[in-house]
Amino acid sequence: MLDERRDSCECSVIHEDIVNMARKNMPKEEHLYDLAELFKVFGDTTRIKILYALFTSEMCVCDIASLINMTQSAVSHQLRVLKQARLVKYRKEGKVVYYSLDDDHIKQIFDQGFMHITE
Amino acid sequence: MLDERRDSCECSVIHEDIVNMARKNMPKEEHLYDLAELFKVFGDTTRIKILYALFTSEMCVCDIASLINMTQSAVSHQLRVLKQARLVKYRKEGKVVYYSLDDDHIKQIFDQGFMHITE
DNA sequence: TGAACATATGAATATATATTCATATGTTAT
DNA sequence: ATAACATATGAATATATATTCATATGTTCA
Numbered sequence: 001m002l003d004e005r006r007d008s009c010e011c012s013v014i015h016e017d018i019v020n021m022a023r024k025n026m027p028k029e030e031h032l033y034d035l036a037e038l039f040k041v042f043g044d045t046t047r048i049k050i051l052y053a054l055f056t057s058e059m060c061v062c063d064i065a066s067l068i069n070m071t072q073s074a075v076s077h078q079l080r081v082l083k084q085a086r087l088v089k090y091r092k093e094g095k096v097v098y099y100s101l102d103d104d105h106i107k108q109i110f111d112q113g114f115m116h117i118t119e
Numbered sequence: 120m121l122d123e124r125r126d127s128c129e130c131s132v133i134h135e136d137i138v139n140m141a142r143k144n145m146p147k148e149e150h151l152y153d154l155a156e157l158f159k160v161f162g163d164t165t166r167i168k169i170l171y172a173l174f175t176s177e178m179c180v181c182d183i184a185s186l187i188n189m190t191q192s193a194v195s196h197q198l199r200v201l202k203q204a205r206l207v208k209y210r211k212e213g214k215v216v217y218y219s220l221d222d223d224h225i226k227q228i229f230d231q232g233f234m235h236i237t238e
Numbered sequence: 239t240g241a242a243c244a245t246a247t248g249a250a251t252a253t254a255t256a257t258t259c260a261t262a263t264g265t266t267a268t
Numbered sequence: 269a270t271a272a273c274a275t276a277t278g279a280a281t282a283t284a285t286a287t288t289c290a291t292a293t294g295t296t297c298a
Contacts, residue, residue, distance in 0.1 A: 011181040011191050011274065014215065019182050022175040026168070026186075027233075034236040035229065036164045043159030044286075048151050056141040061245060062130040063138050067145075072130050074287055076246055081285095086235075095244045095295040096133065109231045110154065112224045114146075116205075117153040130244065163256075180275060193257055195276055200255095214265040214274045 041085045042109070046070060047078050050099075051106055054088065058100035160204045161228070165189060166197050169218075170225055173207065177219035 013019055026032075041047060049068040053059055059067075065075045079099055082088040089102040132138055145151075160166060168187040172178055178186075184194045198218055201207040208221040 011184060013185045014179055014181050014274090018176050018178060019186050022172045022178065022182075022186055025175045026171055031233070031236065032164055032167050032171070035232050036162055036167050038232050038236055039158045039167075040162030040285095043155055043162040045151055045155045046286080048155045048158075049145070052145055052151070053141045056144045057137050059137060059141065060133055062133050062243095063141075065130060066132045067138050067141055071288075072245070073247085073289080076244095077286075080246080092245095092295095097245060103235055105231045105235050109228055112228045112231065113154050113157050114150070116222055116224050116228075117150065117157055133244090159255095165256080181273095190258075191275070192259080192277085195274095196256075199276080211265095211275095216275060 038085060041081060041087065042113075044078070046074065047082060048110075050075065050078060050082065051087065051101070051110075054099060054101045055107060058091075058098045060096045060098050062096075064099070157204060160200060160206065161232075163197070165193065166201060167229075169194065169197060169201065170206065170220070170229075173218060173220045174226060177210075177217045179215045179217050181215075183218070 027035075042051075046068065050064055053064055053067055061072060061075055061079065064079075065072045068075070079088065079090075082099075083090070087101070087103050087106060088099050090097050090099045092098075146154075161170075165187065169183055172183055172186055180191060180194055180198065183198075184191045187194070198207065198209075201218075202209070206220070206222050206225060207218050209216050209218045211217075
């Protein structure tokens with residue numbers, strides 16, 4: 001009997017045809033990584049709250065901080081993460097910085113997520 | 120001039136009307152927490168790969184481990200996380216355990232995520 | 239010019255979690 | 269009964285990251 005053991009898997013392939021098909025359907029490693037990074041950004045209550053706030057309207061850092069009851073610093077740090085993920089954009093008006101959503105898919109992703117947790 | 124400073128926010132509310140409106144639209148704390156927990160589960164490459172594998176077909180632990188080139192133990196640990204999040208279910212057939220998807224929204228969430236990262 | 243203010247940011251700390259390793263559990267076949 | 273095997277799991281380690289604290293940057297207004 002063939003020994004299909006691999007380096008990092010101490011058990012053998014049982015259904016080779018299915019594994020091969022799944023391998024074909026698997027997106028590129030790079031895309032999978034980017035997708036995980038995106039969801040990682042959504043995987044934090046503070047950032048979720050910030051994004052929900054921005055569903056209502058563009059908002060400055062102070063207002064967001066007051067709304068979700070977090071320090072200005074914590075909010076600013078998280079806005080940076082959201083900015084890097086291209087989920088929010090900003091505009092400056094004097095010393096006030098207004099943040100707003102930079103993606104149309106967020107709401108739909110959240111809605112789908114809600115369908116899972118409330119079903 | 121009013122001092123609107125709060126415990127955990129060292130700056131004042133600038134646009135009270137918008138903050139109030141955003142507060143009304145904000146989902147329950149509990150839901151926001153659950154939503155973040157759900158996305159946290161998606162925020163890991165190994166789990167993303169497992170879920171993509173299961174888009175093709177139900178699959179046993181060994182096959183998944185071989186496919187994504189991870190140890191049986193690591194896969195089993197992550198399957199537990201996915202199970203706890205009610206994203207996968209399983210059936211036993213002798214000593215082999217077959218895992219499959221337990222949610223219809225996952226694919227749509229992933230597709231929306233792809234639209235963000237590839238746009 | 240300088241005080242007040244909105245925001246950003248680096249460093250440190252605390253906490254969560256992914257993987258590994260060793261081993262346990264439970265099933266099949268001889 | 270026992271060997272072989274598929275899977276599960278507890279503990280330990282390593283790593284990522286959220287928040288805090290102190291402070292820097294840049295703007296407005298008196």
